[in-house]
Amino acid sequence: MKNYQPAQNLLQDRVILVTGAGQSIGRTAALAFASHGATVILHGRKVEKLEAVYDEIEAAGWPQAAIFPLDLFSAGDKDFEALATGIRRQFSRLDGILHNASHLDGLRSLEEHTLEQWQVSLRVNLMAPFALTRACLPLLKASPDASILMTSETHGHAPAAYWGSFAVSKAAGEVLVKMWAQELELHPNLRINGIVPGPVQSTQRVRTHPGEVLESLPLPETLMSQYLYLMGSDSRGVSGQIVEC
Numbered sequence: 001m002k003n004y005q006p007a008q009n010l011l012q013d014r015v016i017l018v019t020g021a022g023q024s025i026g027r028t029a030a031l032a033f034a035s036h037g038a039t040v041i042l043h044g045r046k047v048e049k050l051e052a053v054y055d056e057i058e059a060a061g062w063p064q065a066a067i068f069p070l071d072l073f074s075a076g077d078k079d080f081e082a083l084a085t086g087i088r089r090q091f092s093r094l095d096g097i098l099h100n101a102s103h104l105d106g107l108r109s110l111e112e113h114t115l116e117q118w119q120v121s122l123r124v125n126l127m128a129p130f131a132l133t134r135a136c137l138p139l140l141k142a143s144p145d146a147s148i149l150m151t152s153e154t155h156g157h158a159p160a161a162y163w164g165s166f167a168v169s170k171a172a173g174e175v176l177v178k179m180w181a182q183e184l185e186l187h188p189n190l191r192i193n194g195i196v197p198g199p200v201q202s203t204q205r206v207r208t209h210p211g212e213v214l215e216s217l218p219l220p221e222t223l224m225s226q227y228l229y230l231m232g233s234d235s236r237g238v239s240g241q242i243v244e245c
């Protein structure tokens with residue numbers, strides 16, 4: 001899959017929602033999807049960052065993007081339903097979601113980890129992707145070929161000290177992928193998989209590995225053949241998998 005060569009029109013006419021699209025991996029994935037023909041809905045908290053990605057897409061002449069700011073910590077079912085309704089009104093379809101946004105405020109011991117910190121990690125990294133998927137399910141089921149991609153992290157399946165509620169949220173995200181995949185198996189047009197990007201240059205990486213020389217890591221662009229494979233129709237039939245880049 002690493003050597004996968006996507007067709008230039010792989011995602012033509014598809015509408016794909018990318019959460020956390022304002023920077024790092026999310027921004028790179030939004031640009032990759034748009035450059036392969038998708039209309040991308042850019043989600044994040046900070047509108048200026050989303051506008052910058054929107055402008056890059058417009059300048060490149062790719063399909064016009066849309067912006068949907070929403071704080072995944074405070075959002076409730078009504079907000080996710082409003083997002084889904086907005087997508088239905090504006091585009092009449094949804095063919096994919098990349099759940100990429102994540103909260104990580106630092107590494108610490110469980111002894112120092114507060115309930116409030118746990119609530120943010122679980123709400124942003126686990127509960128919001130669940131609720132957003134659920135709200136968008138009717139649109140995704142109606143698509144001829146839809147893909148949901150949940151971003152995991154190495155410590156989600158190889159737990160280690162100090163990764164706390166972040167690692168627990170990612171581990172539970174992998175469980176969620178497998179449960180959704182089983183519950184959706186009667187819908188062969190709709191697949192859900194997890195993706196573990198591995199270390200790349202990003203804002204989050206600076207927080208988890210402050211002593212590391214960031215430039216020694218690969219760029220997020222090196223991951224994109226695998227993101228495109230899982231988002232496009234060449235991965236039809238692949239569901240319930242956790243793919244390590």
Ligand SMILES: NC(=O)c1ccc[n+]([C@@H]2O[C@H](COP(=O)([O-])OP(=O)(O)OC[C@H]3O[C@@H](n4cnc5c(N)ncnc54)[C@H](OP(=O)(O)O)[C@@H]3O)[C@@H](O)[C@H]2O)c1
Binds near residue numbers: 199
């Ligand atoms: N970078 C790596 O090496 C690496 C390795 C393995 C896995 N991952 C996973 O890959 C994904 C992307 O990582 P990254 O390093 O690119 O992350 P990042 O640079 O830290 O970006 C995180 C994104 O999440 C959004 N976000 C955070 N809290 C939010 C909230 N409450 N509501 C809405 N949006 C929120 C941010 O949006 P705003 O800026 O608008 O707030 C930002 O766009 C994450 O799921 C991460 O766990 C990354």
